[in-house]
Amino acid sequence: NAGVTQTPKFQVLKTGQSMTLQCAQDMNHNSMYWYRQDPGMGLRLIYYSASEGTTDKGEVPNGYNVSRLNKREFSLRLESAAPSQTSVYFCASSELVFEAFFGQGTRLTVV
Amino acid sequence: AQTVTQSQPEMSVQEAETVTLSCTYDTSESDYYLFWYKQPPSRQMILVIRQEAYKQQNATENRFSVNFQKAAKSFSLKISDSQLGDAAMYFCACSNQAGTALIFGKGTTLSVSS
DSSP states (O other): OOOEEEEOSEEEEOTTOOEEEEEEESSOOSEEEEEEEETTTEEEEEEEESSTTOOEEOSOOTTEEEEEOSSSBEEEEESSOOGGGOEEEEEEEESTTSOOEEOOOEEEEEO | OOEEEOOOSEEEEETTOOEEEOOEEEOOOSSOEEEEEEEOTTOOOEEEEEEETTOOSOOEETTEEEEEETTTTEEEEEEOSOOGGGOEEEEEEEEOTTSSSEEEOOOEEEEEEO
16 A cells, blocks of 8 residues: 655756646545745745645745646646755645645755 | 744753754644654654543653643654754644644754763
């Protein structure tokens, strides 16, 4: 039972490059989320999707776009990476907010 | 904006002792969920305990228990008989006002010494 799978686990980008972080869950959850974790800041919500076909902004959406491709998959895209986007990114899924299950995280460095 | 505050950036405890991590939150909802997550050095986020706000009884999970004070908007985590494996970052979280996502505190780093 894989749970929530994120790819890649590590990535180094140059400023201005684009990339997509992939996330898939196999628990048939309706809700999916993208968070970023920075030292001393906890986890901050970037975007979430309460159901297939819907997405909403969280606390820190600027510089990101998301796609809820289907019920299983929720991707996060950085169109033009900036050093301020250096962070650890977590995808999560849940059935409503009863319990969020997290992926292993992606450590992204923008140089 | 909804907030979750963890006022202790770092805490330490000795093996077999008890430690309490503090958390306060701000919400205008009457029904919501509260969580404590553990993040060991592996970076994996692990659910420790969950509390439904409409339940007055404090949640417990083996050595982990909470002190939920709804009127004070306080949700502390007590770890009894601390073990070396309890060393981690602990995050308090609350469901947001739309009930669609979790809002996290900044975390408390717990160290455990033998």
